[in-house]
Amino acid sequence: MTASTTKNTMATKVTKGLSFLVIVATALVTAVTAQQPLRVLPVQGNVHMIAGAGMNLTVHVGSYGVLLVDTPSTAAAPQVIPEIRRLSDLPLRFIINTSVNADAIGGNAALAVPPGARGGGAPFGFVGLNRASVIAHENVLNRLSNPPAGAAATPAAGLPTSTYFLPTMDFSNGEAVILYHVPNAHTDSDTIVLFRESDVISTGAIFTPGEYPVIDVARGGSVEGLVLALEKVLELAVPDGFASGGTQIVPGRGRISEETDVAEFRDMVAIVRDRVRDLVAKKQTLDQVKAARPSRDYDAEYGASQADADRFVESIYRSLTQPRPTGAR
Secondary structure (H helix, E strand, C coil): CCHHHHHHHHHHHHHHHHHHHHHHHHHHHHHHHCCCCCEEEEEECCEEEEECCCCCEEEEEECCEEEEECECCCCCHHHHHHHHHHHCCCCEEEEECCCCCHHHHCCHHHHHCCCCCCCCCCCCCCCCCCCCEEEEEHHHHHHHHCCCCCCCCCCHHHCCCEEECCCEEEEECCCEEEEEECCCCCCCCCEEEEECCCCEEEEECCCCCCCCCCCCHHHCCCHHHHHHHHHHHHHHCCEECCEEEECEEEECCCCCECHHHHHHHHHHHHHHHHHHHHHHHCCCCHHHHHHHCCCCCCCCCCCCCHHHHHHHHHHHHHHHCCCCCCCCC
16 A cells, blocks of 8 residues: 555544534534523524523424424424424424535434324425425535445435525525535535515525634535635625625524624634734644644634634635635635
């Protein structure tokens, strides 16, 4: 075995290890948050946010029923149902998964197929099977249908029933709902959701004010793609002059935000990326890059422990030292 082959093999093992740690961390967070009380907050127009279920959940009440962006763990799903019922008695018609993360798809089966409903994949928007349509980018279905060796298979009832592969997908729930695929950001399967009349954007895990984002390199994430994804949110958002207001943004975790919050977050990611890139250009090793602490002036703002900062910096380092995704700059 050549030195190059050995290096590539070791890099692959490290990347898989990082992905495993991301999955374990997500599972631990899910276990804790499943017992926390949920809070339902009005966002704007027909949109509410449910906080306290791991990931923020976005609820849209439209003329055809309830639309839910992301689902919590199976354990937390029973807590979510009564909160949705307090907002509307209409059936849960649509579920949108913003990524392949466990905390975005974990409750698909529990929420999409109520007790006594027929199983199997429902066609898009079909009412007769008495279940919600689960909508996601095709990469979510591809990854769930082909789990890594040793990983548990996703139940059929939890798989997306309608996928899209073009840059956007749109439909109506009494107002226009537009899905945008933002490739190679947090993962390769990320979707942001625009509720056009309510003027609300649901970002999923690409935007997490108050904490550093997770860049899952093993599942197609990259810092370049993340910056582009945040710029897409900024392109869609419209501020209300110099006052508070305008487009409201529901993040994957954290507070309801506005365009300026996303701009600050984008700038932070871009600045830390540029610092790491400079160190990489100087042939610094990963350990040397971590020791330089390129995120140090942001760590307090984003509530990061040293381990959190190191994880963020390492994910940037690894995404910069691997081939860039198509379309990234």
